[in-house]
Amino acid sequence: MGSNALPYMETKPKLIFFTDFDGTITVDDSNDFMIDTLGFGREKRLALGDRVLNETLSFRDAFREMLESIKTPYNECIETLLKNMKLDPYFEEFYYWAKENNVPIVILSSGMRPIISALLEKFLGHKPASHLTIISNEPVSRDGKDINSEGGWQIEYHDDSHFGHDKSLEIKPYATLPDGERPILLYAGDGISDLSAAAETDLLFAKQGKDLVTYCQRRGMPYTTFKNWSTILSTSKDILSGKLSPSDVAAKPSLGPCQGDIYLIMARRLVRASVQLVLFATFILLLVVVLDNRFSVLPSSIHGHLPSHYSGYVITDVTVTTCSTLNPFSSCKLDPEAWYRVDKDLYLRSGWTSSAYVQFRRKKEEELGLDDKVVIDLKISRLTPTSEFVGKTEIEAWEPRPGGIWLKRSSSRHASDSEKAVTYIDVLYGADAVDPRPNWEVKDTPILLDSMTEQLETRLSIRRGHPQAKPKKPVPRINENGKFKVMQLADLHMSTGLGHCRDPVPVEAVAGRKCEADPRTLEFVARLLDEEKPDMVVLSGDQINGETAPDAQSALYKAVKLLVDRKIPYAAIFGNHDDEGDLNREQLMTIYEDLPYSLSAAGPEDIDGVGNYVVEVLDWGKSTHSALTLYFLDTHSYSPDERQFRGYDWIKPSQTRWFKNTAQSLRSKHQEYNHIHMNAAFVHIPLPEYRASGKYFKGAWMEPPTAPGFNSGFKDALEEEGVLFVSCGHDHVNDYCMLEQDTNEKPSLWMCYGGGVGFGGYGGYDDFVRRVRFFDFDRGPGRVSTYKRLEWGQTEAKIDEMMIVDGGAVKGPDAASQ
Numbered sequence: 001m002g003s004n005a006l007p008y009m010e011t012k013p014k015l016i017f018f019t020d021f022d023g024t025i026t027v028d029d030s031n032d033f034m035i036d037t038l039g040f041g042r043e044k045r046l047a048l049g050d051r052v053l054n055e056t057l058s059f060r061d062a063f064r065e066m067l068e069s070i071k072t073p074y075n076e077c078i079e080t081l082l083k084n085m086k087l088d089p090y091f092e093e094f095y096y097w098a099k100e101n102n103v104p105i106v107i108l109s110s111g112m113r114p115i116i117s118a119l120l121e122k123f124l125g126h127k128p129a130s131h132l133t134i135i136s137n138e139p140v141s142r143d144g145k146d147i148n149s150e151g152g153w154q155i156e157y158h159d160d161s162h163f164g165h166d167k168s169l170e171i172k173p174y175a176t177l178p179d180g181e182r183p184i185l186l187y188a189g190d191g192i193s194d195l196s197a198a199a200e201t202d203l204l205f206a207k208q209g210k211d212l213v214t215y216c217q218r219r220g221m222p223y224t225t226f227k228n229w230s231t232i233l234s235t236s237k238d239i240l241s242g243k244l245s246p247s248d249v250a251a252k253p254s255l256g257p258c259q260g261d262i263y264l265i266m267a268r269r270l271v272r273a274s275v276q277l278v279l280f281a282t283f284i285l286l287l288v289v290v291l292d293n294r295f296s297v298l299p300s301s302i303h304g305h306l307p308s309h310y311s312g313y314v315i316t317d318v319t320v321t322t323c324s325t326l327n328p329f330s331s332c333k334l335d336p337e338a339w340y341r342v343d344k345d346l347y348l349r350s351g352w353t354s355s356a357y358v359q360f361r362r363k364k365e366e367e368l369g370l371d372d373k374v375v376i377d378l379k380i381s382r383l384t385p386t387s388e389f390v391g392k393t394e395i396e397a398w399e400p401r402p403g404g405i406w407l408k409r410s411s412s413r414h415a416s417d418s419e420k421a422v423t424y425i426d427v428l429y430g431a432d433a434v435d436p437r438p439n440w441e442v443k444d445t446p447i448l449l450d451s452m453t454e455q456l457e458t459r460l461s462i463r464r465g466h467p468q469a470k471p472k473k474p475v476p477r478i479n480e481n482g483k484f485k486v487m488q489l490a491d492l493h494m495s496t497g498l499g500h501c502r503d504p505v506p507v508e509a510v511a512g513r514k515c516e517a518d519p520r521t522l523e524f525v526a527r528l529l530d531e532e533k534p535d536m537v538v539l540s541g542d543q544i545n546g547e548t549a550p551d552a553q554s555a556l557y558k559a560v561k562l563l564v565d566r567k568i569p570y571a572a573i574f575g576n577h578d579d580e581g582d583l584n585r586e587q588l589m590t591i592y593e594d595l596p597y598s599l600s601a602a603g604p605e606d607i608d609g610v611g612n613y614v615v616e617v618l619d620w621g622k623s624t625h626s627a628l629t630l631y632f633l634d635t636h637s638y639s640p641d642e643r644q645f646r647g648y649d650w651i652k653p654s655q656t657r658w659f660k661n662t663a664q665s666l667r668s669k670h671q672e673y674n675h676i677h678m679n680a681a682f683v684h685i686p687l688p689e690y691r692a693s694g695k696y697f698k699g700a701w702m703e704p705p706t707a708p709g710f711n712s713g714f715k716d717a718l719e720e721e722g723v724l725f726v727s728c729g730h731d732h733v734n735d736y737c738m739l740e741q742d743t744n745e746k747p748s749l750w751m752c753y754g755g756g757v758g759f760g761g762y763g764g765y766d767d768f769v770r771r772v773r774f775f776d777f778d779r780g781p782g783r784v785s786t787y788k789r790l791e792w793g794q795t796e797a798k799i800d801e802m803m804i805v806d807g808g809a810v811k812g813p814d815a816a817s818q
Helices: 030-038 042-053 059-068 074-084 091-100 113-124 168-175 192-198 211-219 229-241 246-250 257-295 451-456 517-532 552-565 585-594 653-671 714-720
Strands: 015-019 105-112 132-141 153-156 184-189 203-207 224-226 313-324 339-341 354-364 374-380 388-390 393-395 398-401 405-410 422-429 440-442 458-464 483-489 536-540 570-573 613-618 626-632 678-682 723-728 737-741 747-753 771-778 783-790 799-806
Touching (some): 030 059, 030 105, 113 132, 168 184, 168 192, 184 192, 192 211, 203 211, 313 405, 354 422, 374 422, 451 458, 517 783, 552 585, 714 723, 723 771, 737 799, 747 799
Parallel strands (some): 105 132, 203 224, 536 570, 678 723, 723 747
Antiparallel strands (some): 132 153, 398 405, 440 458, 483 771, 737 747, 771 783, 783 799
16 A cells, blocks of 8 residues: 555655553543443452453453443543543643644544543644544444443444454554655553554653553563653654654663663662762761851851851841930931831831831841850740740740840851841731731731830731742643633722721621721632632732821732732732822832732833733643733823813823733734633723713623723723723722624623722622622633622622633623623
């Protein structure tokens, strides 16, 4: 037979990749899963497998007996597998590489075609392209029954071979092609049924720890192992490019015992000698370190490079200074050469004539003298803290300082090396003060200077040990199931301290418990974080209620602590209230940028506003392709021209230019993505089009939208650049999504509200219950659904759930209502 008559040779490929499916392309074997969960169970399956390995039972007979133990209707078997099977995280990348490089993929499976087809369509998000072919067994009716009835199906084998499907039959015509026409033939598998196919190919990839490896070792067949498809992909690329030949790979020491036994013996001896050497070196190093700790045997130049060494500043003393404008001799300034002042008034600027500050001494470790003591612990208490004793000897007694501060200091040479060493101090406010920074802890008792610091709940936060480097920004990715969930927290309105509840519904969430704004808000948010498990959170402005947040840092930390603790990436933009406290937008964004799991960015300095940036959500696995692009823009604050345009500010021309330039520069990269790429945007203040009447909307419209009086045309820019929806905050008791249409009356953009979350912001319209909006992205069909969750009442319901995007296009109300 000539090569032109062979189906996989139509495109004249240089390489054809044959592969098993179950346990090779999938992480687990779907047949094994069905037998273990729907059939007679794992123990009996393994017993039959051992008989096949020992060659006392054919694979064909063993597999039929296993499948006949399953009585579940065939369609229910498929549904069960769709819920439980996972794709190898790198196969999808291999699939698209093969498509782009004219490499046919031929799945040769002992499983059944309908299951394989259904799983591939789910994993890939679409039916496989023509470069992938499935050759397998089929399910057929048993005793004339419907296969979708109980006990109604059985397997029909592909051929009469020992395996039921002799996979070599499909490969042999290609293996016998003459030189010059014959392509390179590769095979990947994990089980005994793959052995016949492997013998016909140029290189066998055998999955680590599976039966195929054992069988190859017994037969002395050459093979190379793989853990996942990343190995197969990189090796296939090298073979196709000519960097490696199949024989080069097969000659590696990952082979079976024919070549591998000698390598294995040598490797074991080398490893044993290396381990002994490492253990000896480790023992010597530990001995030297212990001796240095006890007797200072190492010079300072060497000591400074030990692993536990901290080369920055350590704190040697702490005090509190008070001063009054009525007393000209009082001063809150100590010698700046010796003392560092935390520039936060302990009275939070509320003392008419008095101020107070925490100050601390600090030195670099190498500058410490013999008489210097390092602070290794700090407590705040009216009573002397309990000390530790060895026998009757007190170890490092507590030393009192003003404000109820107690210090434990150590003169041990290596106290500064310890992770216990206090290396920085900050001041926060409120009984609910938290600190999301790594290695920081807030003291649970306020400074006991006087009644004012106790009333303000002025607290110290201390950092121990090494300061953490600025955290790397997380890389948000689509999940393995193709989904990605965004939680929008609109208008948290955090205060410094507990905050005052405005218009709470109900007044008491728990009978007899007074409403405290921030604790109730955060309790609501924490519940939804744990129930919904979002992949990303958008803080869409007014996280801080500036009027009641004289220390904006304390309020901001509360807004993000729940997210940091749960390791959830988050992106923040500003509203009109965030910078009404003691910090401006630039200072607040600096804090956001330095916190763990933050995606927030100040954005370009040459355009208006702070917080104009893009977040790319990459496809799952190790893909470098963006699946979602989220645009964040600063809508500023109040109108710069109250006479002509009263109310609120608008998006500026420089921002629109930046947005359009950014979107257009990303377009070509996004077009390389093999699935449907989607765009969305978040702002704080609604666009003027939000208040247009006569358009379809779904949700609560309970107050007039307070959009800018001037329309800068940003809605048109969103539509032109293919943004599917934009969501805002600002108007707390509006939570609708409104549909925009183009000139041809086709759906062009959804404009949504998040709905107010925080009890520190207003409510008060028709018993409005606080709520949170979610956006569910589904990569496969290119869909976006949205819904809201409530703090009170229907707390488990998805309110106004609707599909707003399908097939990567904006969908109108009929589709949205489904």
